[in-house]
Amino acid sequence: MSEDFHDSNSLAIDVKGLVKDFNGKIVVNGVDIKMPLGQVWGFLGPNGSGKTTTIRMLCGLLKPTAGSGTCLGFDIINESDKIKKLTGYMTQKFSFWKDLTIRENLEFVGRLYNSKNLKQLVDETLESLGLQHRQSQLAGNLSGGWKQRMALAAVTMHSPKLLLLDEPTAGVDPLARREFWDQIHTLSNKGLTVLVSTHYMDEAERCDQIVYLAHGNLITQGSVRDVIKESGLVTYKGQGENIRQLAPYFKNISGIEHVAYFGNALHISSPDSNELEQAIKNSQKSYSESLNIHWEKIEPSLEDTFISLMLKSGTDQRKY
Helix, strand or coil: CCCCCCCCCEEEEEEEEEEECCCEEEEEEECCCCCEEEEEEECCCCCCCHHHHHHHHHHCCCCCCCCEEECEEEEEEHHHHHHHHCEEEEECCCHHHHHHHHHHHHHHHHHHHCCCCCCHHHHHHHHHHCHHHHHCCCCCHHHHHHHHHHHHHHHHHHCCCCEEECCCCCCCCHHHHHHHHHHHHHHHHCCEEEEEEEHHHHHHCCCCEEEECCCCEEEEEEEEHHHHHHCCCCEEEEEECCCHHHHHHCCCCCCCCEEEECCCCCEEECCCCCHHHHHHHHHHHHHHHHHEEEEEEEEEHHHHHHHHHHHHCCCCCCCC
16 A cells, blocks of 8 residues: 555544535534544434435545545545545445456455455455355345445455445344454454444444434434433333333323333333333323333433434424
8 A cells, every 4th residue: 555544643533523515405514523543433323314425525535515634644635535545435235246256356346456466365355254165156146244245355355444334234134244243343453443334223332432413413422321321311111911002102291202112021211200200100000000010210222312312303404
């Protein structure tokens, strides 16, 4: 690689006030991110929140309308070409050549990066991601999980310093998702910095920190534990036979933000502990004695917090 990244401040990403509009339509509105080298961060937010646009600005594929900062020590506006060479970007949609085999795809990508000792590099990449026994299979015939693994091989074979993953496991089965994340943490342990957008709460919980975007605005960021704590959300779990019958009752109480059925338990969440407790008492008068429901206060889940943040962010005020 002709350019080495600058490690002057131990930050992989250091940007402030990122804004992007398309013909007057604001998509990202003043996002600040300081991401240390070697960490795995999760990008969360509802569809259309600006996650993909932010990722593309960070790696130099989109020029910000406003804002400044660095990625891998290089200026995101004036040195985007240097950032691209040191970044692996895996898009939502499989973007490689379906009529080529796995090996042919990797060889093609290696030539794009002018990689030396190409045959050896491809052999090592195939082996490291468990693809050697499928190397002659056409990419278009692969299942979702194997396409994902091949894409990961392609975007990391040039030894990038930063890996940007845009909902990489959408539509992939649970086992393949788990194996994918094991590979991500293996790469991170070798020093790779990873930023991944996801809608899966179990994936977000595997990140060092999460960043939540809504309507183009950065709403909160921090460790999963800190984000849950700062949300101020209170959650109660009810268990008992036919507990599901109580869901409509709690959904009709305006102060309760989230009502969800998990296994044989009902979770209800609100930022107002008193309102939750009163709702539970009222339900007991009408239902719980006959249903024999046991209630206990528990720590809110990330999903509870995610839904609460969506509600607090309100309606999208961006101009479209």
